[in-house]
Amino acid sequence: MRLSMQQSTVPLSVVSSGERVKVSGIAGGANARKKLLDLGIRPGEMIEVISGHKNHPFLVRVGDSRVMIGWGMVEKVLVDQN
Amino acid sequence: MSEGIETKQRVIAVAGNPNSGKTTLFNGLSGGAERIGNWPGVTVEKKVGSFIMSEGSKCELVDLPGIYSLSASSEDERVARDYLLSGSADLVVNILDANNLERNLYLTVQLLELGQPIILAVNMMDLARKNNISIDLEALEKSLGVPVVGISAVENKDVKQLSARIERYLSQLESEATRERGPALKLAVPVRPVFVQYPNEIEDVVEDWIGKLKEFPVGLEGIERWIALKVLEQDPWITKQVTDGGFLDAREVQNALSRIESLLKQPADLVIADYRYGFVHAVVGRVIRRHTTRRSRTDMADTVVMNRVLGVPIFLGIMYAVFWITMHIGGAFIDFFDILFGGIFVEGAAILFENIGSPVWLKVLVADGVGAGIVTVSTFIPFVFMMFLVLSILEDSGYMARAAFVMDRFMRWLGLPGKSFVPLMVGFGCTVPAVLATKTLESNKDRIMTIFLSPLMSCSAKLPVYVLFAAAFFQRNSGGIIFSLYLAGIILAILTGLLLKHTLFPGDPSSFVMELPPYHSPRLRHVMRHTWIRLKEFLMRAGLIIIIAVSILGFLSSIGVPGGNQKDAAAETAVVDGVKTGVTESTQADVDADYSTGGASVLEQIGKGVSPVFRPMGVEEGNWPAAVALFTGIFAKEAIIGTLSGMYGQMLGEDGSALAEGDEEGVFRPGALFFRAVRSVSEALSGLGSSLADPVGAQAAGEEARRENTSLLKKGFTSPVQAYAYLLFVLIYFPCVASFAAILKESGPRYAWLQAGYLTLLGWIVAVVFYQLAEGGSVFWIGVALALTLGIILLFRFLGKRWNRAELT
Incomplete structure (x- = not known):
């Protein structure tokens, strides 16, 4: 939806530490989606990956809060990468 | 107020995100008086207090669990939402974190859509100012059409201001409702504006x-x-x-x-x-007027604490500190409670009953039964208090959430979230606080699984038993032998975790998303209150069961003891003076004394009856006291030592308890008693410096063991292999009554009994396989053990399919 020419949609799991990306969608079931939405991880929101390593939980900044996302869920967050 | 309203007490509910300061606000509004209970059908804590209006009438104040939205996916959320849907609340005080207004307002919108009258308390305004966030509260009030008060929940004057606003709003709602519908039962206005227009x-x-x-x-x-x-x-x-x-x-x-x-x-x-x-x-x-994001101290701390390389060592270091503080600072006060309560409820009660000339059986029942039970409970106080205190501090400071991050990878392999590591670690001190600490876990499944593993973390009460046996059978290698038992427990916990993951609780651990709260220095009042509430709950629930169980034990072991009260008292006095690390020895004292006075008690008959079951693990026919000791060990693990030494002594025809040499005074002197109790604390604390490298207190336990006549053990166990097999069983089998009481409450009867049965059977299997492989050489018994193992796996698989898993999510 919000794709421009040089952007591509990727799962959050491939984003490396320090990058700022825009959430474009959430895959997975309603329950997982609900938990993410509750903490402000929603399409259109800019998030910053503070710490992100394979098989570990990701630490991201959303607005003014820091949110930890378990590895299983990291793959369900879709983001636009420049 | 009109007449119709006075008949119904108004109810105010406090709702908000986790970490928004909800508990602090609740405490401020209720003035500290609160009742703790459970929400119907779940183990989610329900806090109820009173909100007192200026003219003296009371409103009920209900603290709802912290939630992010009204879509219920966890037990907490369901409880909060069901409560709001039931219409029981007349007014909802919605607390928000001013520093994270956008996310916090997400819940507010949903509350507004529900049509509940709400009042917003925007908390942490002081911090927001520091962070250069300026919030126009009037504009917020206009945008949402509800009263808004900016506060700092720790400030008394702010809470007062909020209270006044709540009162005014309540009476405004009251008069509106009365005007429209006459004296009303409900304050909620039936027609609500549409807050959000959807596509x-x-x-x-x-x-x-x-x-x-x-x-x-x-x-x-x-x-x-x-x-x-x-x-x-x-x-x-x-x-x-x-x-x-x-x-x-x-x-x-x-x-x-x-x-x-x-x-x-x-x-x-x-x-x-x-x-x-x-x-x-x-x-x-x-x-929001101005807003700059800053790099906070929390961020800087996190780069260290949650560092990929440093995170795990830091976490282990903190856990070591938790453990050390609990065992040594808390442990230092155990004798204090033991001496003081023992002096009053056992010695004092015995002397009182003798002086008023009551029958011996009554004296035995009250002093040695109920009295000893009270002493057992009291000696748990310092451990549990310290453990809760340290854990509350960690939780309040914001570190706990980081620990989950650090340990996540390893724990996920076991089918558990990273957070589970903390209660398991606590289990090395005592299983009871470990089980209670699982409350911090999100899903029921994670909680029950963690509770399943926690007794396998060898607790401090089992240590004296290991030390005693190691000294008797493995003199030079005793350190290694004790360590191997701890290791065996950890390995079995890992295997049990894998078993549960593949049978009873299939599927990945609940994949989580959680907010990391900012660090802040622990608030003393908050931490103390939290600790006190938990301790009180433990004393009420587990305490009652322990007192009943110990009373029964004392009674059973006393039947068949004709008038042996002098020795009882002497043994207790002696034991109470002793150095120890475990929980209590009054149970042990009972057993020592009773068995030293001769006569076949009910306990002895039980021991002889069940001992064949333990024969395959090397408990020989003449060694029936070992079976009795396992029975008394269910009441308190360290009671095993007392039982064994008392009964072997009796079998030898000696006077038995080497402990029974104390000063029987026959007079109750509270002053001296208290002095002795205080002295025990200073003695225990003075040895702290040397104990840094000894978190479990092996040194002190060794001293205790030396006081026992270890050669007596060799009358019962004829080989080191028999002894080790017995220790393996002691490590694993049925949790002590105090732990079981906690498990029963947290997991419910179904999982609690399954766990206790599993542990006992596992203990038998491990001990038998070890003994038969090392010495017995019976293929038959190894076969039986393996068949039982298979049986367990099949049973768990069957139960996993059968039991409703929906309740675990």
């Missing part, structure tokens, strides 16, 4: 459904719109109610959902959330 595709469905949902039975009136939206959000509980009740057809719901998704290219729940956030975003844009 037409959604609004059309909602409008269609509102008509069908008119009869939907909920406490709150006029929330058909809200219910319809919840169904579109795929809320499982609401959807089930609506379709089961025949208000909507399941297929109709499904069709609407897929139609919306194909039209809007997004699932309905995402669209609804997006619109709510859009609404919030617009409000925040009008309300």
Whole structure:
């Protein structure tokens, strides 16, 4: 939806530490989606990956809060990468 | 107030996000007086207090669990939402964190959609100012149409200001309701504005459904719109109610959902959330003036604490400190409680009963039974208090959430979230606080699984038993032998975790998303209150069971002891003076004394009856006291030592207890008693410096063991292999009554009994396989053990399929 020419949609799991990306969608079931939405991880929101390593939980900044996302869920967050 | 209103007490509920300062505000509003209970049917804590109005009348104040939204996916959320839906609350105080207004308002919007009268308390305004966030509270009030008060919940004057506003708003609602409908029972206004306008595709469905949902039975009136939206959000509980009740057809719901998704290219729940956030975003844009993101101290601390390399060592270091403080600082006060309570309830009671000339059986029952039970409970106090205190400090400081991050990878392999590591670590001190610490876990499944593993973390009460046996059978290698038992426990815990993951609780650990709260220095009042509440709960629940059980034990072991009261008292006095690390020795003293006085008690008969069961693990026919000791060990693990030494001594025809040499005074002197109790604390604390490298207190336990006549053990166990097999069983089998009481309460009877049975059987299997492989050489018994193992796996698999897993999510 919000794709421009040089952007591509990727799962959050491939984003490396320090990058700022825009959430474009959430895959997975309603329950997982609900938990993410509750903490402000929603399409259109800019998030910053503070710490992100394979098989570990990701630490991201959303607005003014820091949110930890378990590895299983990291793959369900879709983001636009420049 | 009008007459009709006085008959019904108004109810105020406090709702808000986790970490928004809700508990502090609740305490401030209630003035500290609160009752703790459980919400019906769940183990979620329910706190109720009173809100006292200026003219003296009271409102009930209910603390709802911290939630992010009204879509219930956890037990906490369901409890909070069901309470709000029931319409029991007349007013909701919604607390928000000023530093994270946007996310916090997401819940507010949902509360507003519910049509509850609410008042907003924007908390941590002082911190927001420091962070250069300026919030226009008046604009917020205008945007949402509800009263808004900016506060810092730790400031008394702010809480007072909020209280006044709540009062004013309540009376305003009261008079509005009275004007419209006469003296009213409900304050809620039936017609509500639509707060968020959703896209037409959604609004059309909602409008269609509102008509069908008119009869939907909920406490709150006029929330058909809200219910319809919840169904579109795929809320499982609401959807089930609506379709089961025949208000909507399941297929109709499904069709609407897929139609919306194909039209809007997004699932309905995402669209609804997006619109709510859009609404919030617009409000925040009008309300927040200046806003700079800064790199806080929390961020800097996190780069170290959550570092990939440093994180694990830091975590282990902190856990070591938790452990050390509990065992040594807490442990230093055990003798204090033992001497003081023992002096009053056992010695004192015995002397009192003798002086008034009551029959011996009554004296035995009250002093040695109930009295000893009270002493046992009292000696748990310092451990449990310290453990809770340190854990509360860690939790309040914000570190606990980081620990979950650090240990996540390893724990996930066991099918558990990273957070579970903390209660397991606590288990090395004592299983009781370990079980209670599982409350911090999110899902029921994670909680029950962690509780299953926690008794395998060898607790401090088992240590004296190991030390005693190691000294008798493995002189030079005793350190290694003890360590191997701890290791065996950890390995079995890992195997049990894997077993549970693949049978009873299949599937990945609940994949989590959690907010990391900012660090702050622990607030003493908050921490102490938290600790006190937990301790009180432990004393009430577990305490009662321990007292009853120890009383029964004392009674059973006393039957067949004709008038041996002098020795009883002497043994108790002697034991009470001793150095020890475990929980209590009054149980042990009972047993020592009773067995030293001769006569076949009921306990002895039980021992002889069950001892054949333990023969395959090397407990020989003449060694029936070992079986009795396992029985008394269920009441308190360290009672095993006392039982064994007492009974072997008796078998040898000696006077038995080497302990029974104390000063029997026959007079009750409270002053001296208290002095002795205080001295025990200073003695224990003076040895702290040398104990840094000894978190479990092996040194002190060794001293205790040396005081026992270890050669007696060799009368019962004829080889080191027999002794080791016995220790393996002691490590694993049935948790002590105190732990079991806690498990029963946290896991419920079904899982508690399954766990106790599993542990006992596992203990038998491990001990038998070890003994038969190392010495016995019986293929038959190894075969039986393996068959039982297979049996366990099949049973767990069967139960995993059968038991309702929905309740575990």
